Amino acid sequence: MRTAVVIPAFNEAEALPGVLAELAAAVPDHAVVVIDDGSSDDTAGVAAAAGVTCLRLPFNLGIGGALRLGFRFTAEEGFERVYQFDADGQHDPSQIPILLAGLENADMVVGTRFAVGDPGDGGYRVGRGRGLAMGLLRWLVRRATGRRFTDTSSGFRALRRPVLELFATDYPVEYMDSVEALLLAVRHGFTVVEVPVRMRERQGGRPSTRNLRLAYHYVRVLIVLVAGLGRRTRLGATA
């Protein structure tokens, strides 16, 4: 089965070479597609030096926009399985088989940092404010989808063909795309499962957003979720 890994990268020249080397060692038969999201550093050069496919956006679209391009490209190239991988070294290549194994009986797999039913205790620590916000998102997603997800914002995900085609055109492009993408997949009646995975601390670069902007995006996603509550019944039939 043809498998591709999509890596959105914005100014990740520092961490990217290590990530690409690890991937080449762990999953040599997977096609690697780096999306250079309008970086001002040498992200594209680093990707080219590693000999992987690199799509260079003319300006920064944000992670959702970069991912959508990645899905569109891999869908057009005919890949059957695609997974997202962070350019900052947060994801552990040894966990990829666990993620892909989940696709055997699901359309989309989300790697969770928290063991199911035990949020906050999967070896991954978050601050109190972020913990609260994540708890709120979990609860809202549960209300909106009728399912429990422990890690709604995890960016370690795998999907297969029907979802890939949906995401190629409809992937949410605003920040916190991961939460919206989860809803989108569930609403279209796809089977989405979570699998517990190990994650690491980021190895380079900075978190892309903080404080006020983050708060704004929480409110935005809240509106998206609340707006989605009304549609629950209609989509509940397929869920």
Next chain:
Amino acid sequence: MSDTAHLVFAVLALLALALIVRLVRLQALKAKYSVLWLTVGVLLAVSAAVPGVLDWIAGKVGVAYQPALFLLLGFGFLLLLAMHFSYELSRLETRVRTLAEELTLLRHELDDRQD
């Protein structure tokens, strides 16, 4: 309204109308917006030229204080305009994003062929 104030407002309204006509003639405004702004310009000019008009309308719809009607109409118009612009902006953003995707894919294809 005193004659002086009346004159000032008439001149301002005419200036606004002249600016709108000029922008339309230069085709700096798209036709759909020019219709909108021309209507506004004409309305302004009419209300400045015939000061009794607004008072008459205010009386008809039962607004005791005529400037309130003017402000209400102006506010409502600007609100609708702002909403319309938000709508247009959203649409444009979607298109720009899609264009950026197309451009990136085309550039990639071109690079591939040159290799």
